[in-house]
Amino acid sequence: MATFLFLIPPGAKSQDEKARIIRDRFSWIAFFVPFIWLLWHRAFLAAALVFAIEALGSVLSEHPVFGLAGLGICLATNLLVALEGPTMIVAGLTRAGWRVDAAISANDRATAEEIYYMDITTGEAETRRTVSLPAAETSPRRHAPMLGLVGFKEGR
Template sequence: MAIHVVMEPPVSAGKNASEGAVFVRDGFYFFGFIAPLLWMLWHRLWVLAAVTFAVTLALGAVGEWSGLIAAVPLLSLLISLYVGLEGGALRVAALRRAGWRQWGVIEADTIEAAELRYLYAADDVAEEKLSAPMTIAPTAAPRQPPSGAALGLLHYPGRN
C-alpha cells in the first residue's frame, strides 16, 4: 500500500478544501530520477529547479576546472537520486510554503482509493462539527499539534 500526504489549499484560494486537495504519494519518483529538472518544472517547483540547474552547471565547471571531469556524472547522479527519493517531500514543502496545510496521511493502493477515503473522512468531520453543541471556553489553551511520523528526510507535523 502506498502512503499519500493530503494537502488542502489555503482558505483564500476560494475553493472548498476537499475539492482542491492535492495527494502527494510517498515513494520513489522514477521520472524525478530520470529527468529531475523536467520533473520539478512539471510540479511547479521553480526555485528548486533553478537551484538544481545552477548546482549542476557549477559541478560541471568545477569538474572541468579541476580536471575531475569523470566525477561530474556521478555527482549529477546523486542529485537525480535525491530528487527521485525525496520528490514527495519536496512537493509537500513547496505546498506548505505556499500556504497549504496538511490534512493528514492516508494509506491506499491507488490515488482513487486515497481520494475516496479522504472524502469519507472529511464528510465525517463536517458532520461531527454540525452535530456538536456550540461551547465557548473563555480560557481554552491553544491546541498543540501532535507530532507525526516523518516521511523521507523532511519532518511532517501531525494533522492540524
C-alpha cells in the same frame, strides 16, 4: 502500500474537493529528468539550483581527473530529487498557506481518495487524523546530551 498526502488550500475545510493529492514515493521521471520534473511541479528555485549543480557536474565529468566526481555529483542530484521531490512540493505548498489535512496509506490513489472522502458521509472526520509527536520544547522530559556533547539549548 503507498502514502498519499492530502493538502487543502488556505481557508478551506477538511475534505475539500480542491484538495491536492501527492503520492510520497520515489519518482523515476524525477530521477531521469530532475530539472524538467521540478519545473513541471512549479518548484522554480529548486529547478534553478538543480540546473546549476547538474551543469557543474557535467563540466567536471569532462575533466580527465575529476570525471568520476562529476558523474557522482549528477547521479547524487538526480537521486536526491527522485527521493525528496514530493517532499519539496509539499514544503512549497505549505509555505504558500496550504496545510496537510491527512496522510493515508493505501494500495492506489482511488482507494486513498475513497478513504479520505468517506468521512463526509459517515461523520467520523475527527477519528481519522495523523499522529504528530510532541515538539522537543513542549516535552516535560529534559533531553540529556548525546555522546558527551552539550545538549540543545543547555548552554555552558
